[in-house]
Amino acid sequence: MPARPQLTRAARPATITISATNERGEAVPTQIAGEHPLTLYLDKREIVTLMTLGGAPEALAIGYLRNQRLVSRLEDIAAVQVDWETDSVAVTTIRSADDLEERMGKRTVTTGCGQGTMFGDLMEDIDKVALPAEVCLDEDTLYGLLDAVRQHESIYKQAGAVHGCALARGTRILMFVEDIGRHNAVDAIAGQMWLDGLTGEDKIFYTTGRLTSEMVIKTAQMGIPFLVSRSGLTQMGYDLAQRVGMTMIGRSQGKHYLLFTGAERFTRRTPTSFDTESTETQRTQREISR
Amino acid sequence: MPARPQLTRAARPATITISATNERGEAVPTQIAGEHPLTLYLDKREIVTLMTLGGAPEALAIGYLRNQRLVSRLEDIAAVQVDWETDSVAVTTIRSADDLEERMGKRTVTTGCGQGTMFGDLMEDIDKVALPAEVCLDEDTLYGLLDAVRQHESIYKQAGAVHGCALARGTRILMFVEDIGRHNAVDAIAGQMWLDGLTGEDKIFYTTGRLTSEMVIKTAQMGIPFLVSRSGLTQMGYDLAQRVGMTMIGRSQGKHYLLFTGAERFTRRTPTSFDTESTETQRTQREISR
Numbered sequence: 001m002p003a004r005p006q007l008t009r010a011a012r013p014a015t016i017t018i019s020a021t022n023e024r025g026e027a028v029p030t031q032i033a034g035e036h037p038l039t040l041y042l043d044k045r046e047i048v049t050l051m052t053l054g055g056a057p058e059a060l061a062i063g064y065l066r067n068q069r070l071v072s073r074l075e076d077i078a079a080v081q082v083d084w085e086t087d088s089v090a091v092t093t094i095r096s097a098d099d100l101e102e103r104m105g106k107r108t109v110t111t112g113c114g115q116g117t118m119f120g121d122l123m124e125d126i127d128k129v130a131l132p133a134e135v136c137l138d139e140d141t142l143y144g145l146l147d148a149v150r151q152h153e154s155i156y157k158q159a160g161a162v163h164g165c166a167l168a169r170g171t172r173i174l175m176f177v178e179d180i181g182r183h184n185a186v187d188a189i190a191g192q193m194w195l196d197g198l199t200g201e202d203k204i205f206y207t208t209g210r211l212t213s214e215m216v217i218k219t220a221q222m223g224i225p226f227l228v229s230r231s232g233l234t235q236m237g238y239d240l241a242q243r244v245g246m247t248m249i250g251r252s253q254g255k256h257y258l259l260f261t262g263a264e265r266f267t268r269r270t271p272t273s274f275d276t277e278s279t280e281t282q283r284t285q286r287e288i289s290r
Numbered sequence: 291m292p293a294r295p296q297l298t299r300a301a302r303p304a305t306i307t308i309s310a311t312n313e314r315g316e317a318v319p320t321q322i323a324g325e326h327p328l329t330l331y332l333d334k335r336e337i338v339t340l341m342t343l344g345g346a347p348e349a350l351a352i353g354y355l356r357n358q359r360l361v362s363r364l365e366d367i368a369a370v371q372v373d374w375e376t377d378s379v380a381v382t383t384i385r386s387a388d389d390l391e392e393r394m395g396k397r398t399v400t401t402g403c404g405q406g407t408m409f410g411d412l413m414e415d416i417d418k419v420a421l422p423a424e425v426c427l428d429e430d431t432l433y434g435l436l437d438a439v440r441q442h443e444s445i446y447k448q449a450g451a452v453h454g455c456a457l458a459r460g461t462r463i464l465m466f467v468e469d470i471g472r473h474n475a476v477d478a479i480a481g482q483m484w485l486d487g488l489t490g491e492d493k494i495f496y497t498t499g500r501l502t503s504e505m506v507i508k509t510a511q512m513g514i515p516f517l518v519s520r521s522g523l524t525q526m527g528y529d530l531a532q533r534v535g536m537t538m539i540g541r542s543q544g545k546h547y548l549l550f551t552g553a554e555r556f557t558r559r560t561p562t563s564f565d566t567e568s569t570e571t572q573r574t575q576r577e578i579s580r
Contacts, residue, residue, distance in 0.1 A: 018523075018528060020540075020549060021548070021553065022546070022547070022548055022549075023545060023546055023547055023558075025558055028548060030523075030548060030550075032522065032524060032525055032528060033523075033524045034524070034525045035502060035503055035525045035526035035527065036525075051504070051526065139313070159522060160500070160521060160523075160541075161500040161502070161522035210450070210451040210470075211451070212325060212341065212451070213325055231450060231451060232322065232449060232451035233308075233323075233450075233451060234323045234324070235306055235322055235323065235326075236325035236326065236327075237325065238322060250310075256312070256313055257312070258310035258311070258318060259310060259311040260308070268313075
């Protein structure tokens, strides 16, 4: 077991309650999501200010550095210290990335996405990703996972204004992170996966957010073959999922979903004898759609 | 009338159609939102790669530079040339920002929000913003605007996966921009306001997205006193709206809304004689909530 970095445990309360006025003129106590600036320092160098819910700031800092390729393995991190007095997190490394200066230089020109991705670097590496071919997801497991997500206690239900991400094995949710920005939620899961020594090949990544290029790239970088979302898809998310061979499912809620890519890893429920009549049609249509 | 920059008109098709497979095994033609990298060059210097729907790339480039404080007025821009062959937009200025190097340096350390704001710079200037006190919004106008937004043809209805922003005067929508990231949609409106010579003091800004710190800051910078959203609010969005004295309304859809801040600019509908009975209660509750 590799050495774990020293960590603070400085989660902030997720919501506060304010008074709003509704259309009937009534004062309505309303829970709203926390939002806090958190300035990240890597070996005393200021890197970024993230606006975060603050629920998992240590995992967020680690995952941010991981996904931005500023730290290449957990063992290189000596300590992660969050201090809400100064709204900062200080990450100390054992060995700094040799090319940090170069990476930071490149960083300036590659901010993208909803305006926040290391687009250039990530795209360069995407073709090195090899997702496992032999793993499978069946429809019952998908429905079970959607149900587990639905039942999960969430800040969204209380306060809205957050995106949620889950890491699951089968129907079991291993982590669930919500944050103001979906980038932060994904990064925090990437950080926690490192901390828990988890790899991606037998996992499912669930997000409430949209399936954009950035979401697909980050899921691929984590080595996760399945990406499931309640929301829709963008053209580049689609192109990238095809390119890396990811199984991607969108618009999934209750017993509905759309399978977009990677059908070879997905098994639809075997029809029962009651609906044998339509089975042939379904099979034919399924062949067409592949 | 100040000189307008030379502009290309290089909007991209908003959606493409792919084939997905639904839970019945049927092939479903599905419209998905376009997503394209667009690398912005300012006087031949590479600034950023934005992931965009591409519906208003010229306005987006101008608004991005405006909101990032890299260009201080439209008259300084000589030309904006979008070239989708190279996925780039070249902005040529008449007089570069003198302190561009300094601003660009600062930029590296201040990427924030859902990971994309010039947090430091924006916060420094927020106290200089003075929103007009004498303008008013009444409930009927709000409902009319919500109805106009609902009826507006939108990519969201076709393909999902986008955020929409509108600039309105009363119930009249002056601009409606959708994009992959809500930052882009806001920036494109800021750019188009410059191009159309519009100021913010008598306008309403509507967004489908959440009322985060960044949304409040950008609306305030545009000088717009009213911010309306279908979605919820974050703590820092709330704090900032109070600080700049903005009238902010969330969770607004149909005939429902929550008035969060700036009640002095908002007039609730006068109750009709039919609901006189409850008027006193409403008044009392309204006083409390103020």
